[in-house]
Amino acid sequence: MRARRLTRTLTCIAALSLAAAGCGLSGGSGGGDATAGGCEVDQGNVGSGKLSGDVKGTITFQTTNLKKDFGDYFNGVISAFEKAHPGAKVKWIDDPGDATFTQRLVADAQGCTLPDVVNINVNTAVALTKNGYLLDLDKKAPDAGEPFVPALWKSSLYADAKGTKVHSVLPWYSGGIVQTFNDDLLRKAGLDPAKPPTTVLGLFEDAEKVAKASDGKYYAFLANPQLRIPADWQQMGIRILSADGKTFTFADDPKTAQWVEAMTRLYKNGGMPRDSLSSTQDPANVYGQGKLVYGPTNPNFLRFIQQNNPTVYKKTGVARFMLDDLGHTVGAPQYIGVASTSKNAATALAFAQFLTDAKNQLEWAKDPNVVIFPSTTASLDDPFFQSVEGDDPFARARKIVASDRKTATADEIALTPGELNAISAQIQLAMQGKKSAEDALKEAQSKANELIEQGS
CATH class of the missing domain: 3.40.190.10 (Periplasmic binding protein-like II)
Known part of the structure; x- marks a missing residue:
């Protein structure tokens, strides 16, 4: 990596x-x-x-x-x-x-x-x-x-x-990374705030329960894949780039298709706002309105909610981020x-x-x-x-992240704006049912590799 x-x-x-x-x-x-x-x-x-x-x-x-x-x-x-x-x-x-x-x-x-x-x-x-x-x-x-x-x-x-x-x-x-969620909305969906998911796909399974219970009154999280890639993929242990960093390889791993399929199901079943697929709206603001179950992962977000939406802040739970197949978190300091x-x-x-x-x-x-x-x-x-x-939520986050920082690495992968747009566009087509996950990822990888060759 x-x-x-x-x-x-x-x-x-x-x-x-x-x-x-x-x-x-x-x-x-x-x-x-x-x-x-x-x-x-x-x-x-x-x-x-x-x-x-x-x-x-x-x-x-x-x-x-x-x-x-x-x-x-x-x-x-x-x-x-x-x-x-x-x-x-x-x-x-x-x-x-x-x-x-x-x-x-x-x-x-x-x-x-x-x-x-x-x-x-x-x-x-x-x-x-x-x-x-x-x-x-x-x-x-x-x-x-x-x-x-x-x-x-x-x-x-x-x-x-x-x-x-x-x-x-x-x-x-450096900053940190944690899971944040609205305790009240989790319970309404039949989920236990004390038992947060430990894998990315486990999060999607919980989000499906949110979609079934919410009836469009609230959502799991926003749909735009740019908010989740490549961080989700990295936690899942997907090799996003070749060892020399010159070629994208994410489409070669079956787990990436599983992730796209999970995003597609959740979008289709109403677990994400329909108008958020390509929206650039800030999830912190939507969470602060009490319309999202899962909030942003940056602990600094908790300060924002505390200052701007104290009622929602009091309902906010915090847990360690999903370590998944990677076994630790990443984040460049x-x-x-x-x-x-x-x-x-x-x-x-x-x-x-x-x-x-x-x-x-x-x-x-x-x-x-x-x-x-x-x-x-x-x-x-x-x-x-x-x-x-x-x-309180921030106190819990501070202790969680301090422990997490002892195993975190600096191996974070960031996509250029062009690569992120090219990959997201294909995933959005899959989420709309216009392409299969495999075809969308194959095309996304091809377009992203073209951008590498062009020096994007």
Whole structure:
């Protein structure tokens, strides 16, 4: 199972910019005696051997759209680091995280001005690692993975220029995933909230009971398959992509057809709103109106319901997400990378490790204005997560997700918008009875593979 695939924008940038001869390969600033990503750097930043040097000098730290809400937290972390290392100075910048974020960061990398410590998502980590712009932590900091949840660290590997999987980023915060449901509506359908499904197809079996009992007054969940793929398939253990990530293979597994058939039956039997097949409406809003049995899976959704629909919130149950055939959940975290082009790489690495250590991650997770979960074992073992007071939906979710994070991996697969649309369109035809599940999936796979070949 490979990590999340590149988006259309990033694919084009990586193929046409980073890999092009002469793009950012003609040297850089500084009088280094080696190269990283085509930029001149100090020999100690690359090659074998641990990174060494004094923790001093000025570094730039870039986050993504965090300064407005969490300025006090990050300023506190920076002040603590600078106090511990009087010769070091951290300059904090915050990118708005808009649609051109990746392009700007890639341009910085090509110009040999990538921030010393940078907050990135998995897609950006893939591109920067492939082109040598991030420190190889396996060589430069071989003990870097010790604080982190083993499954998460083990799966946070990305290919370098030679195709070798390396650790080039430190896992940071992530969301979580849980089952949420309206207890009252479940009981009306003859289901026991204390016995949630443990498989995806088991969820559909329960949803069929909802369809029979509801008589169109409420529904199991929305019909648009884009809300469920490829997450359902991944939990079912379906191989969505070939090992090299260059070919879709989901139609080759009989379980995928079973999933489409289950979606079709539920849609036909009234378990989903008829007008939601291709709708982009937010399921959180529909759930908040008391019209859906099953709510979104992000714990942050519970805060939304609590604030906007407190009556429905009180009726909301929470359970562990279906582990199904996969045996664990997946979800790519936010990452912290250290630029291999940094002029003060020892300082940058020290700050990155300080920022992501158990103490600082736990402090941020306790902020009542954010719903995040840390990536270190010690943070997740803290009483804040393990001895949760209260039995309200969010309290239950926090404890469930904290336990889940100890086995979750970063092997999440994401489809490009074009691939998602192409696959969903065929599944929608099957749900309308216009194609068999097998024919729809065969065509969906063919169209999706065409998009891969076109670099979508």
